[in-house]
Amino acid sequence: MNAYPALAVRGATKRFGAVLALDDVDLEVHHGEVLAILGDNGAGKSTLIKCISGVHKLDSGEIEVDGVPASMASPAVARAAGIETVYQDLALFDNLDATANFFAGHEKAVPAWLPRGMRWMRRRDMARSSSELLDRLKIRLPEKASTVGMMSGGQRQAIAVARTAAFASRVVILDEPTAALGLRESRQVLDLVLRLRSEGCAVIVISHAMDHVMEIADRAIVMRRGRTVGEEVPTPENRARLVSLIVGGEV
Ligand SMILES: Nc1ncnc2c1ncn2[C@@H]1O[C@H](COP(=O)(O)OP(=O)(O)OP(=O)(O)O)[C@@H](O)[C@H]1O
Ligand SMILES: [Mg+2]
Numbered sequence: 001m002n003a004y005p006a007l008a009v010r011g012a013t014k015r016f017g018a019v020l021a022l023d024d025v026d027l028e029v030h031h032g033e034v035l036a037i038l039g040d041n042g043a044g045k046s047t048l049i050k051c052i053s054g055v056h057k058l059d060s061g062e063i064e065v066d067g068v069p070a071s072m073a074s075p076a077v078a079r080a081a082g083i084e085t086v087y088q089d090l091a092l093f094d095n096l097d098a099t100a101n102f103f104a105g106h107e108k109a110v111p112a113w114l115p116r117g118m119r120w121m122r123r124r125d126m127a128r129s130s131s132e133l134l135d136r137l138k139i140r141l142p143e144k145a146s147t148v149g150m151m152s153g154g155q156r157q158a159i160a161v162a163r164t165a166a167f168a169s170r171v172v173i174l175d176e177p178t179a180a181l182g183l184r185e186s187r188q189v190l191d192l193v194l195r196l197r198s199e200g201c202a203v204i205v206i207s208h209a210m211d212h213v214m215e216i217a218d219r220a221i222v223m224r225r226g227r228t229v230g231e232e233v234p235t236p237e238n239r240a241r242l243v244s245l246i247v248g249g250e251v
Contacts, residue, residue, distance in 0.1 A: 004067030006031045006202035007052065007083070007171045012061035014047055014226075021047040023226040025061070029171065029202040034193060036213045036234060037206045038246055039223035045206045046088055048223070049173050052204075053085040054078035065170060082170030086160045086177060088206070094149030099123075101148050102130040102163050133166050134159070153180035161189050165196060172196055173204045178212055190216055210239065222246055 005028040014022040021044045029035040037045045050056045052063060054072035063070050065081045072078045078085070093101055103126050148156055157180045164172050174193070178186040193216050196203050207213050213220060213234050220234045222245040230245040232238045 008064040010062045013059050015059055020226050025228050031200045031202050032197055034197050034203045034217045036217035036220040038220050043223040044226040045223055046175055084164035084168050085173040086164050088175040097147055098159050099127045099130045133162050154185050165192055168201050171202045175206045224248055
């Protein structure tokens, strides 16, 4: 059992010009825990996870991974610290196929010093492991060799989620992972989250889908206008309270 949270954020503050997107936000998520971040459009959820994953820099505040202070200077730094993220505005490369997207950002899987012939073999390994994983997750793609730009929103999302699962180490962050998905695909993603949790991953899920949150999350924090306004265990009894925290009404 790990004494430290897998991820801790303290006093996170971030401005975009006149907009105070994050205002002194604290967050902790432990190994083997699923934390949901709830909140209306523009509450600051995506900004928070982009600061954690090195896309944006915090104006002030601290981030710790397993108790060790970390400056998330870039997405590569965050990934090296064991944080894998699926962004809401899916960061896939349209001109690449599923396999290449799978390994993007993990290119060191194919060492540049390998002779060309060997690199081709590594590429075949990558194709096999990505296709095994997609099969395991029961994700069906039209044609595995086709470029991602020609796939549907749901297919793209499925690839992005499968990719984080493949490289997950400490923390997996999913920003609206089921928003573009059909029923069957949503089910696969929810099962994947539960599997990551059982493997000791800390999972952060941003979602507007209350039913999904109640099924998979151990804890939910609610953000409004850049601040954390409450925290609840997402149960049917707490649903009304969570909704009122989200919209800002009185309970
Ligand atoms: N790159 C940016 N430049 C300027 N303003 C931004 C940027 N990203 C976000 N914002 C602003 O910061 C605030 C928080 O946005 P954010 O995307 O974090 O909200 P969110 O909670 O993820 O909303 P949604 O549920 O719609 O995805 C909004 O007012 C938004 O307009
Ligand atoms: Mg968002």
